[in-house]
Amino acid sequence: MLDVKVVRENTSRVEESLRKRNYGLSILDRFLKIENERRELLRLIEEKRGRRNKISEEIAKLKKGKKDVVLILAEAKDISDFITEKEERLKVLEEEARQELLIIPNIPHKSVPAGKDETENVEIRKWSASGGVPKEFDFPPLNHWDIAAMHDIIDFDRASKIAGARFSLMKGMGARLERALMNFMLDLNTSKGYKEILPPILVNRESMTGTGQLPKFEMELFKTADPEFYLIPTAEVPVTNIHRDEILNEGDLPIYYTAYTPCFRREAGSYGKDTRGLIRQHQFNKVEIVKFVKPEDSYNELEKLTNDAEDILQRLGLPYRVIALCTGDLGFSAAKTYDLEVWLPGQQRYREISSCSNFEDFQARRANIRFKREGKKGTEFVHTLNGSALAIGRTVVAILENYQQKDGSVVIPEALREYMGVEVIR
RNA sequence: GGAGGGGUGGCCGAGCGGUUGAAGGCGACGGUCUUGAAAAUCGUUUCCCGAUUAUAUCGGGACGUGAGUUCGAAUCUCACCCCCUCCGCCA
Known part of the structure; x- marks a missing residue:
């Protein structure tokens, strides 16, 4: 607001x-x-x-x-x-x-590139273990759903029997990989000072309004009938609303949280897109980072937050690039956003795996999250930020596709082995 | 699901329908005292909106939320929300 x-x-x-x-x-x-x-x-x-x-x-x-x-x-x-x-x-x-x-969008920060849509987003930097560009395969790389099928670790057919299209059933090493990534990401984030949160994943209308999903984006949310609750599309919602209607002390800031949650999205209007595989699901897992900071710190904090998300990709050895969203592609509540896009050899393109945003006081004003400066009268709104660190389903996709071998086996990235207990999925 | 109790300032806790934005206490901050600290003592201490000769002053609003009664509601009535206790059920 x-x-x-x-x-x-x-x-x-x-x-x-x-x-x-x-x-x-x-x-x-x-x-x-x-x-x-x-x-x-x-x-x-x-x-x-x-x-x-x-x-x-x-x-x-x-x-x-x-x-x-x-x-x-x-x-x-x-x-x-x-x-x-x-x-x-x-x-x-x-x-x-x-x-x-409530339906007027946030004002983009002056550093946000002007542009009409996603084609005018600006690449900021690129990373890969071999220095910038992803390495070439000496065999034609497969899609993750083909790799998954070879090992019977993701069962899309049965998932659609149980629930419907855009759901997945992880099995064996697939389920284990999902769990390993969740623990790896949470451990890494908490080691950097983010406090771990396990929040409700059904929330009320006020919380959805606080972070900006409502009233404008009702169509994108799942909702229970009686009593009425909304299923969260991201941990950003419950975690940012932790401090709704609160006045924090200056000394409390900055506050850093990290949270694992399942996320639920209707994906209305994306019927033709990414119908195969794990990329676009009604339910997916994600580890999120949320920050509450003083206004003068928020842009510095956005860079740090983005770096922390990048660190996960680097430790996993996954090639990625950082994109600054242009004004035409910027989300409703955000003042500035960096997307992290991971390289997917099976698709021969980069795909979004994280989105890191500074909302300035836009969410804080909706959710009434303020702080009091020491020795000063009155209150100010905090600045809120959040970013995926990372979307777990898409990380699974990236690992399967980037670490596939000619014989179809998948090498587990070094950093993940203690969580997986194996070095290779074969 | 059934029965009962309760929601007041950072916290605890008062509050016959009319200078009660709210006693008292704790905490916090400032002064006095002290070599320093403690103790004692005096003082200050909610937030939002608006006007303005604008860190002062004035007006309006806020005691879970919303409606009602009244010239006037923290105080009376109703509905809803949340919390607690007991019984039942349950991972």
Whole structure:
């Protein structure tokens, strides 16, 4: 959520933001129209309420002095009725203004490259164990689903019997690899000072609104019927909401969390995409990092967060590149985002495996997460950040495809062997 | 699922429908005292919105949430949410 003051007093900045993101300007116009009426009405009501308070005090005094109050009581009643009537309208306006404000996206940071869509994202750097470019295979590399089938470690057919399309059933070494990665990532993150969290994966509407999934992206979420809960699409939701409606001390910051959770996504509107394999699932596992920091630190923290996610790929020896999302591809709540894309030999292309974002105070304002500076009056909103470290299913894909051998066996990356108990899947 | 109890400031805990934004205590911060500390003692200590001659002042709002009664609600009524205890059920 943007600061109402910024929207009102710095409207051109918001206009520019919407243009760069390929949004229409109509939401802004609608908001301003409602907001202006709301402010005007509020001023009137506050004036009348002030008058009513004065009169009520007067009545109390008169009654104490055993004086007659019939006349003044009539005036009080009139003002009170007037206020009640106007307040009804004010409530409607407040709700409408809030609804409009909640669907206005965050303003991109000035360092975010301008661009219309994902084709204009900017590559920042590339890494591989052999220095930059991924190594060539001396045989035609297979897709991960073919490799998985050879070892019977992922069963897509039975998964669709049990649940449906876009679900997977991990078996034997496949299940073990998934578990090994989860432990490896959590151990590495916690060793760097991230506190491990195991949060609820069903959350309420307020939490989804706090991080920005609602009200705009209801279609992308799974939801239970009775009682009503939303299934989290990322651990970002429960973990960021840990501090919803709290005022933190300056000394508490920064706060670093890491959490493993399953994630659930409807994937509505992506019917044709990635129908085979593990890339796009309704349910997948992910280890997430979430930070709460002081505003002046957040961009430095974004670089560190991204580096921490990269570190996992490097330790696993997986080639990747870092992409800065352009304004047209930037997510709704984010002010700046780096995507990490891992190289998949089976597809001969890079695929997203992590997304690291600074939300500045956008989520903090929605979720009302503030902090108090030592020796200063008042409160400020914290800045929140998060990033995948990493998406586990896609890491499985990357390991199977990058570590496949000519005979179909898969070598386990050095760093993972203590978790896997074997050196090769054959 | 059944029965009962409760939600007040950073925490504990008062609060006959009318100077109660809220007693008292703890904590925290500042002063006095002290070589220093402790003790003692005095003082300060919630947040949001708006106006403005703008670290001051003024107005409005907030005692789980929402509605109602009333000139006036932390205080009365209703609904909902959350927490606790007992019984039942359950991994």
